Amino acid sequence: MITTETIDGAHIITLDDGKVNALNKEKLDALVAALSKCAGDLAPVAIRGRKGIFSAGFDLKGFGAGPEIATAQLQAGKDAILAILRHPAPVITVCEGHAYPMGAFLMLAADHAIGAEGEFVTGMNESAIGMALPIYPMILGAARLNAHGRKAVATSEMFNPTDAAKVGYFQNVVAPDAVDATLQATLKHMKGLNAGAFNANKTAMNAQLIADIEASPLPDFG
Template identity: 80%
Template structure:
């Protein structure tokens, strides 16, 4: 489900379970492990999903399986966000489709997030499906979204790709046929950044955000 390949100096991490990339503990742990394996050099790490859907979010079966499984799944999501925020090289996310909550969280944690034009939506819809978000995506959203995006967390508004860029989920939007050229351009730019300076500046910029997320409690089930 999680594959990694080296391509022109970048590490391409692909999530593809053949379905909707619902993220459970095992998949999120595999994503964290893939990032750790990529940390040995300054090659940017690219996290991408399937065409049509980046991720449908957390696996709801995990929440229905009991308190222990639900808590472990939420902790794995927290660990994945922290792994991106701490990664010593740039992390780029590429959504060629829908990005629902946990998928949207990965976008918010990335150093550069690319979306694709189309009939796709991105955002946090927990209020619509009767769930309360854990604290850590709230902290991440407060740091990365504008006021419209922050208010939408409570109202469950989902955003088109262009709207998602405006509120802060994406940094760039491309037509489907332009995703690969845009990604190549972004990676080329990132590979010219001084590795030590990047790591120092990213670490400093994310230090308080990481501390706040680490300290945030998980919900009790």
């Protein structure tokens, strides 16, 4: 489901379960492990999903499997966000489709998020499906989304790619046939940065956000 390859001085992590990339504990733990393996050489990392859907979000089966599994799945999501925020090299997400909540959280955690034009939506739809978000994506959204995007968390407004960029989910949105070239240009820029300075600046910028997320409690499913 998760594969990693190194191409021209950058690591490419691909999420592809052949379905909709619903994220359970096992997949999220594998993402964290892949990021850890990529950290040693300080090369930039790109995380890509399937064409048509980056991720359908958390695996809802996990939330129906009992308190222990539900809690572990949410903790794994929290760990994945923290792994991106702490990663010493640039992390770029590439979304060529839909990004439902956990997928949207990964966009917000990344240092740079690229979206593709199309009939896709990104955002947090928990109010529409009868769920309450855990605290940690609220903290992440408050830090990374503008006022419109923050209000949309409660109203379950989902955004097309262009509007998703306006509220803060993406840094740029391009035509589908321009995604690869845009990713290569972004990776080239990231590889040109001073690695030590980047890490120091990212660490300082994310320090309070990381502390707030770490301190946030998970829901009590008991």
